[in-house]
Amino acid sequence: MTDITNPRLIKLKGVLFLLVGILASALLVLEQPALKVAVLLAIAVWCFCRFYYSRFMSSKHYVDGNYRFSGLWSFFRYLMQRRTGVEPTSSAKESGTTTKLGRDNYEIDAAISRVDWARVHGWLTTSYWTPGISQERVERAARNSALVVGAYTPEGQVGFLRVVSDWTRFAYLADVWVDEAHRGHGLARSMVRFACNTPNSIR
Helix, strand or coil, X not given: CCCCCCHHHHHHHHHHHHHHHHHHHHHXXXXXXXXXXXXXXXXXXXXXXXXXXXXHXXXXXXXCCCCCCCCHHHHHHHHHHHHHCEECCHHHHHHCCEEEECCCCCEEECCHHHCCHHHHHHHHCCCCCCCCCCHHHHHHHHHCCCEEEEEEECCEEEEEEEEEECCCCCXXXXXXXXXXHHCCXXXXXXXXXXXXXXXXXXX
């Protein structure tokens, strides 16, 4: 399901939610016409509204500045991703250069000195977008990029991507790759998130 972006439809959606809520509340009070029921219903509505608001404002401004709330389902997906996805180390929070994953002993790093060029070349030379590319061109393209991100285990590199940017208005991803044996762990998503959170990939 795509998000609604038309301002008129957004307003209409809000009005419909309000009308449905008023109707449902009125029916409940008519079913049990007692002051206690009305007060408890008002408290419940107020608490749910505060919860909904806190998911949007509190999470965005005080918990995770990269979080974008788009409904309760997106919030629960976000919680699950935080449980199994990227958990920055203290050094990552300060410098944005290293991130350890919460499981499987993976690490995301932006240090270009750590890149295994032979392994990255082996991946990209078999890709459909750069078939047969030389290692020299792979390395030169990476070194001229705004950012290079790798995914690593203690045994070596298992993922790669680079960011191309004009340093002013745009940045796009290139050469995103995860070793076949390590796919299905969310590494590509984690590398992209890491790149988006790294300062200076675009100014």
